[in-house]
Amino acid sequence: MDTHPLRLTAHGLVLREWTSDDLAVMQELFDDPDVAYRTPLGSPFGQAAALSYLHSAQRARQGNGRIHLAITTDGHQPLGEVLLNRTTGSIGYIVGAAHRGQKLAARALRTMTEYAHTNVALPWAILEIEPDNHPSIAVARSAGFHPSDSAPETVTDKGRTYELLTWEHRLTTGRG
Incomplete structure (x- = not known):
């Protein structure tokens, strides 16, 4: 388990x-109807x-499970979040409405995908996206993700039932 603060710098961002x-600022970024609709956040x-979310993120990192990083351009002011589940290779992202x-989401996703492949040694990374979430699909495509052959997963959360499609990014063996 790594206890040093994690800081990733790439694509004009500091995560x-x-x-x-x-x-x-977490309250400002996450207290948004779009975020509540598309994510498990309340x-x-x-x-x-x-405070509960911060403690959960810290415990997940200490347990070597998930990594939650604030998206910044300057290393200080959070503009959103990108997270990686080190076990499943699943990545998620939120960018504040403002x-x-x-x-930002595409650049953060590229940075976290590179980290997943290089530092966590995952041969794949995945996203789970609702079929009608066109902005997230555009982010996935721009970061080099492709729809997988996996069947959609049906999820019920907060009284809403919806499907999630899996998008994947596989580590390529060739460089160049």
């Missing part, structure tokens, strides 16, 4: 771990939810 100084997302349209 860093969340800290207690980020609680207010709404409203207040101070208690932010910061969308800057290709």
